Every structure is written in structure tokens, then in C-alpha cells.
Amino acid sequence: ARDGRGETKSDASRGVDYAELVRGDAVEREIAERPPVTPPSQWTVMGQTHRRRLDGIDRVTGRSKYSQDIQLDEMLFATVVRPPAYGARARSVSATAAEALPGVVSVVQEDGLIAVLAEDDEAAALGARVVQVDWDVPQGQPSRWDMPTLLVESGAEPHPMHEEGDLDAGFRQADHVLESTYYLPYIAPAPMEPRAAVAAWEGDRLTVWAGTQRPFGLRQELASLFGLDESAVHVIAPEIGGGFGAKSPYALAHDAARLARVVGRPVRIAFTRAEETMWSNFRPAALIQVKSGFTSDGRLVAWQSDAYHSGERVMIGRRGAETPYDAGNVRSLVYRSESPLPSGSYRSLGAAVNHFAREVHMDEIAEAVGKDPVELRLHNLSEPRFRRVLEQAAEEFGWNGPHPSEGRGAGIALGIDVGSYVATAVEVSVKEREVRVHRVGAALDCGQVVNPEGARNQMEGSIVMGIGGALFEASDFQDGRLLNATFARYRVPRITDAPRIDVRFVGDEDTPSTGAGEPGIVPIAASISNAVFAATGQRHRELPIQRHL
Known part of the structure; x- marks a missing residue:
């Protein structure tokens, strides 16, 4: 018996699924209000490394099915005529040339949606070009x-995230006061797989195939859009080639369903790389002002933070805005600012952004009072889990100060995201205008580690993703147009950018799991910035670093 199926020992192909055994029968069982939980000492699967993935062969041989691989009878291929800039509206449309092309079936114009539908992808794309x-x-x-100024001038509705003590009194008792401003630009999620969607109607029932991160949310949206009961909408989520928050909203599925209803046939739409980037949601740009007061030995006595995050969803900017340090007198505010680009979910939401400002600032304090960056942080931390990840990351890395060898620098930072505590230490070298991250030592306390190999993979992936945002990723735009929408102009980390990464899990196995997919990205940019300062003496408060060397 395995994987929900009973098989004969002599021939694994002969067997029956458990579900088949009880087909048509009602299975009833009384569940205790507090069912017993297997203690860690009796685990046989959880906590063990599992390297054999059931879907591994399909992925490496190309058999895995993604949204753009879905094929249905009589399916049409659609290309939407996209505006050249954000906010653009069509005054007039002439589709005569497109309608005359071989393979083009229809040009649909409905409530601002302009699309060419054809018997194949090429005909649809060519038709869209001549509309x-x-x-x-x-x-x-x-x-x-314009963004740094726009963020501050348009900042509204300050949300208090952490208010404690008497801030003015704290600054009065400080021996030193330090003020710094940090800026992070928009960056694109840039998943490997551009979005695609297939929609098919059967009477008043709708089926949609979409590589979405939130299929139930998409079902609700489609039901509302067409005035249907949710039970009449079936959303199928095939494999997803990377999401990172970009595939939470999935308006492409709305377009596919609208077009399929108009033409009465199944419809498939797929983004190009440039469309995936331009019409995605970006990690919000942010400007963060930090003012700290501290004694001559580095003890914090006042902490003031004003964080301006672009976009309507202020909750994104609130992640990670509270300081973990024992300043005693604190005021941390998050403001909602205007956003020229569509802003939304991105791995760790605002946590990586807020931690960058705070952890670089802590490094500046360490420099000001002549303390080691690890010692300075421990001097201001009482939370045991924060102290543990910081000490364990330093030990894993072999921390011996910010100057490990000639021409190289080391930096360290810590963070927290959705209950998982993390710290990263990095070693870098800087040559001309290029930063090379050579190694990373990380410690993660996410409680129980269900699958150590999977958790390690998640940490490594999020750290490498964070290297991109720290060193070279930034979305450029002007006059409502994205200037670097393709990988030819938008630099993401490559395999040659990946450093040696050592991860140590330091959580208590009796503490419930809190996740390993996002914490790694949270402190890494600050660690790199701090290491670059150690190597060059140049402080970087604006990302990406390589643009400012």
C-alpha cells in the first residue's frame, strides 16, 4: 500500500485506489475536538529528507503540463492588442487588415478588450500586429x-505599526542621533513561465485552466464577473512555472473566458515575455526614512521609521515594519503612496524592503560606535529566537568580523517573516562595477522542518532571488512605458551568480511550522549591502547596488 493505492507485490501495475474501494459509500467517523498529534519522537516521514519527487521525471523530460500546453477540440488562439502605455485607451480601431489574414477567425472588441482570434498562435499574433x-x-x-519624491509627497494614511514609550525623551537621552534614507525601486517577479489561460463554456458552466496561485479566488472572481454561482465555475490549476506573487491576480483568465463566451468556442491566451513583465504586478517601490538614537556603547534608546510604499494595498508595506530591537521608545509608520506601475504581491511582500532599511541602518550604528555588527545586534536583542538565528548564522559562516580577507567584505543581517526567524551572512568581492557574492551562511528558525531538503531548496531559491534585487534588478519606466520588459534588458540572477549557500535549521521541533519559502529573501539584500561597505567603504542605501558603484 502506498500513495493512496493498494498494489500486488508481484506487479505494481495491478492495484486499486482507496477511493475506488469506497465508491458510493458514506464514510463516517467521529473526530475528537483535539485529536492526538504524533510526537516528533515517533515521526517516520516528517523531519526526514526526501529527495525523490514523484513529479521529478515529468519536469525534467518536459511531460509536465502547464497552462499553455492545454489543447481542446475546436480551440481558438487569441492575442490581445495591448496598449502601448499604462492608462492608454483606444479612441478608434480598424481591424480590416487583420480580418483579411489567413487563419484569423474573428477580431473581438468588447468593453475595452481588443483581441484577434485565430486557428493558431502565429496567425493571431500577426493579426494583432496589423490591427x-x-x-x-x-x-x-x-x-x-521621479519615484523618491513622488513616494513622499503622495504618502497618505499613515498606519502605526509599532508605537512604544516616549520618542522625544528617547532622543534627548541619546549620545548620538543618526538619520538615513533608503530607496528601493520597483522590481518584476519575472517567473520563468509567462502566464497563459484556456477557457471553455458548456451552456452556463465555465471551465478555466490557469496557472494561478489562488484558484479559489479566481473562481470567485469569474463567478462574480459572469453572474454565476461558484459551483458553475471550475478552475483547474496545472503546473506553475514560478509565481512569486505575480500569479495571484490572473486577469488573463477573465479575458479568455470573455472571448470564449463571445465566439462560442474554447479560447487560449498566452503572454509573451514582454507582456508578462509589463502587465504583471511589481514589488512596490519604497522610500524609508530611519532616525535612531543610541548611547556611546551602541544601546538603542529611540527608533523612528517612516516607510512610504507605492500601491493601494498598504498591507503589503506593513510586513516587517516593526523593529525587533529593544529601543524602548519607538514609532514606526507605513504610508500608502501613489503607484505609476501596478503594484502587488512579491515574495515576502514588504518584509524584504523594510528589513533592508533597518538592517543597513543597524550596520551604520555599529560603524558609528566601533562595534562588531553581530555584537551590536546582540547588544539590542532580547528575543531568544532572534539571538539564536543571528549567532547560528555567524557560526555557520565562520564570522570573524566584516573584513574576512584582502579585497573582500562580509555583512550580516537578520529578519522575520510570517513567524519564521532568519539571519544571513555573506562574503563579497567588488571588482570595477561588479559585485560577486561568494558564499552565504544562513540560519532559519521556522519551527518544525517537515522536509529538510525541501526547506533547504526554498531557502536557496529565495536567497538567489534576493541577490538579483540587491545587485541588478530594477524596472525602468517613462511616460507610462516599461523600458526593460524582456530578459534581454531585465537582468535576473543566472546560475553563474549563485554562491555557495550553507543553511542551518535551528528551530524547535515542538514549535509548529511557519514556512521556509520566503524568509531567505528578507535579510539578504542588507547583508550584501553591508558586505559591500566592508569591502569598499562605500555605503549603499539605494538598490540595486551595481547601478551605483
């Missing part, structure tokens, strides 16, 4: 160079 549209493009849209 003539007179676009009304808004003028005077902000560019990336």
Missing part, C-alpha cells in the same frame, strides 16, 4: 527618476 488603433495615451506620467 490599427488610435490610442489616447495619458501625458506627464511619472518616470523611475
Whole structure:
């Protein structure tokens, strides 16, 4: 018996699924209000490393099915005619040339949606290129160079995240006061797989195939859009080639369903790489002002933080905004600022952004009072789990100060995200205008580690992703147009950028799991910035670092 199936020992192909054995029967069982939980000492699967993935062969041989692989009878392929800039609206449309092309079945115009439907992808894409549209493009849209000023001037509705003590009194008792400003630009989630969606109607029932991270949320949206009961909408989520928050909203599925209803046939839409980037949601840009007061030995006595995050969803910017340090007198506010680009979920939401500012600032305090960065942090931390990950990361890394060898620098930072405590130490070298991350030592306390190999993979992936945002990723835009929408101009980490990564799990196995997918990205940018300072003497408060060397 394995994997929900009973098989004969002599021939594994002969067997029956458990579900088949009880088909048509009602299975009733009384469940205790507090069912017993198997203690860690009796675990046989949890806590053990599992390297054999059931889907591994399909993934490496190309048999895995993604949204764009779905094929249905009589399916049409659609290409949407996208605006050249954010906020642009069509004044007039001429589809004559597209309709005359071989393979083109229809050009649909419905409530601002303009799409060419054809018997194959190539005909649809060619048809979209020859549709003539007179676009009304808004003028005077902000560019990336305007963002620092825009964030502060448009900041509204401050949300208090952490208020404690008497801030003015704290600054009065400080021997030193330090003020710094940190800026992080928009960056794109850049998943390997561009989005695609297939929609098919059968009467008043809708089936959609979409590589979404939130299939139930998408079902609710589609039911609302078409006035259907949720039971009439079936959302199938195939394999997802990376999401990182970008595939939580999935308006492409709305378009596919609308077009399928108009033409009465199944419809498939797939983004190009440029479309995936431009019409995705970006990690919000942010500007964070930090003012700290501290004694001559580095003891914090006051901490003030004002974080301006772009976008309507202020909850994104609130992640990680509270300081873990024992300042005693604290005020941390998060502001909602205007967003020229669509902002939304990104791995760790605002936690990586807020931690960058705080952990670089802590390094600046260490420099000001002449303390080792690890010692300075421990001097201001009472939470045992924070202290543990910091000490364990330093030990895993072999921390011996910020100057490990000639021409190299070391940096360290800590963080917390959704209940998981993390710290990373890095070693870098800087040559001309290039930063090389050579190794990373990380410690993670996420409570119980269900699958150590899977958790390690998650940490390694999030650390490498964070290296991109720290060193070279930034979304450039001007006049409502994205200037680096393809991988030819948008630099993401490559395999040659991946350093040696050593991860140590330091959580208590009796503490419930809190996750390993996002914590690694939270402190890594600050660790790298601090290491670059140690190597060069140049402090980087704005990302990406390589643009400012």
C-alpha cells in the first residue's frame, strides 16, 4: 500500500485506489475536538529528507503540463492588442487588415478588450500586429527618476505599526542621533513561465485552466464577473512555472473566458515575455526614512521609521515594519503612496524592503560606535529566537568580523517573516562595477522542518532571488512605458551568480511550522549591502547596488 493505492507485490501495475474501494459509500467517523498529534519522537516521514519527487521525471523530460500546453477540440488562439502605455485607451480601431489574414477567425472588441482570434498562435499574433488603433495615451506620467519624491509627497494614511514609550525623551537621552534614507525601486517577479489561460463554456458552466496561485479566488472572481454561482465555475490549476506573487491576480483568465463566451468556442491566451513583465504586478517601490538614537556603547534608546510604499494595498508595506530591537521608545509608520506601475504581491511582500532599511541602518550604528555588527545586534536583542538565528548564522559562516580577507567584505543581517526567524551572512568581492557574492551562511528558525531538503531548496531559491534585487534588478519606466520588459534588458540572477549557500535549521521541533519559502529573501539584500561597505567603504542605501558603484 502506498500513495493512496493498494498494489500486488508481484506487479505494481495491478492495484486499486482507496477511493475506488469506497465508491458510493458514506464514510463516517467521529473526530475528537483535539485529536492526538504524533510526537516528533515517533515521526517516520516528517523531519526526514526526501529527495525523490514523484513529479521529478515529468519536469525534467518536459511531460509536465502547464497552462499553455492545454489543447481542446475546436480551440481558438487569441492575442490581445495591448496598449502601448499604462492608462492608454483606444479612441478608434480598424481591424480590416487583420480580418483579411489567413487563419484569423474573428477580431473581438468588447468593453475595452481588443483581441484577434485565430486557428493558431502565429496567425493571431500577426493579426494583432496589423490591427490599427488610435490610442489616447495619458501625458506627464511619472518616470523611475521621479519615484523618491513622488513616494513622499503622495504618502497618505499613515498606519502605526509599532508605537512604544516616549520618542522625544528617547532622543534627548541619546549620545548620538543618526538619520538615513533608503530607496528601493520597483522590481518584476519575472517567473520563468509567462502566464497563459484556456477557457471553455458548456451552456452556463465555465471551465478555466490557469496557472494561478489562488484558484479559489479566481473562481470567485469569474463567478462574480459572469453572474454565476461558484459551483458553475471550475478552475483547474496545472503546473506553475514560478509565481512569486505575480500569479495571484490572473486577469488573463477573465479575458479568455470573455472571448470564449463571445465566439462560442474554447479560447487560449498566452503572454509573451514582454507582456508578462509589463502587465504583471511589481514589488512596490519604497522610500524609508530611519532616525535612531543610541548611547556611546551602541544601546538603542529611540527608533523612528517612516516607510512610504507605492500601491493601494498598504498591507503589503506593513510586513516587517516593526523593529525587533529593544529601543524602548519607538514609532514606526507605513504610508500608502501613489503607484505609476501596478503594484502587488512579491515574495515576502514588504518584509524584504523594510528589513533592508533597518538592517543597513543597524550596520551604520555599529560603524558609528566601533562595534562588531553581530555584537551590536546582540547588544539590542532580547528575543531568544532572534539571538539564536543571528549567532547560528555567524557560526555557520565562520564570522570573524566584516573584513574576512584582502579585497573582500562580509555583512550580516537578520529578519522575520510570517513567524519564521532568519539571519544571513555573506562574503563579497567588488571588482570595477561588479559585485560577486561568494558564499552565504544562513540560519532559519521556522519551527518544525517537515522536509529538510525541501526547506533547504526554498531557502536557496529565495536567497538567489534576493541577490538579483540587491545587485541588478530594477524596472525602468517613462511616460507610462516599461523600458526593460524582456530578459534581454531585465537582468535576473543566472546560475553563474549563485554562491555557495550553507543553511542551518535551528528551530524547535515542538514549535509548529511557519514556512521556509520566503524568509531567505528578507535579510539578504542588507547583508550584501553591508558586505559591500566592508569591502569598499562605500555605503549603499539605494538598490540595486551595481547601478551605483
